Amino acid sequence: MRTLISACILSVPALVVAAPAQALEFRAVGANPVIMYDAPSLKGGKLYIAPRGMPVEVVFTSGAWSKVRDMTGDLSWVESKDLITRRTLIVRVAGARIRAAADDSAALVFSADKFVLLEMAEPAAGGWVKVKHRDGQLGYVKANEVWGL
Numbered sequence: 333m334r335t336l337i338s339a340c341i342l343s344v345p346a347l348v349v350a351a352p353a354q355a356l357e358f359r360a361v362g363a364n365p366v367i368m369y370d371a372p373s374l375k376g377g378k379l380y381i382a383p384r385g386m387p388v389e390v391v392f393t394s395g396a397w398s399k400v401r402d403m404t405g406d407l408s409w410v411e412s413k414d415l416i417t418r419r420t421l422i423v424r425v426a427g428a429r430i431r432a433a434a435d436d437s438a439a440l441v442f443s444a445d446k447f448v449l450l451e452m453a454e455p456a457a458g459g460w461v462k463v464k465h466r467d468g469q470l471g472y473v474k475a476n477e478v479w480g481l
Contacts, residue, residue, distance in 0.1 A: 357390040358480050359398075359415035368408035372397035379408050385449050387420045387480035403479045419452035421463060421478040428478070430471035434460035441471035456481050 361382045369376035372394055388400035398412045403422050423444045431438040453470060454462035460472045461481065475481055
């Protein structure tokens with residue numbers, strides 16, 4: 333019996349090590365601003381109000397709640413129903429240049445200040461991501477200049 337228990341105990345770490353790495357899952361705050369909590373409960377402490385469209389990285393989901401990370405790295409809880417799958421990105425640098433093509437020499441379409449919210453129009457490729465401004469302008473920004481990928 334002890335041999336069986338020992339074998340089971342020794343195999344647990346191997347299962348943990350063999351578990352596949354989980355890809356990052358990003359969501360955005362839905363149509364309305366939401367309260368971010370310090371615990372998965374409406375009775376939890378209120379940390380801040382997340383604006384509409386703010387991207388978050390989903391770290392863990394438990395029932396009706398999701399634990400998320402924001403651009404600053406802070407963790408909080410939000411009701412999962414308040415998150416949408418549409419991908420948004422936040423500009424991380426001052427004066428990000430959005431270009432007509434995924435190339436530093438392409439024509440400048442517009443510049444975006446730090447913390448401007450952009451919609452991801454196409455997945456990132458080759459270090460660039462196609463984005464759309466709320467005014468409708470489309471272009472490519474360097475992937476390292478935005479957060480939410």
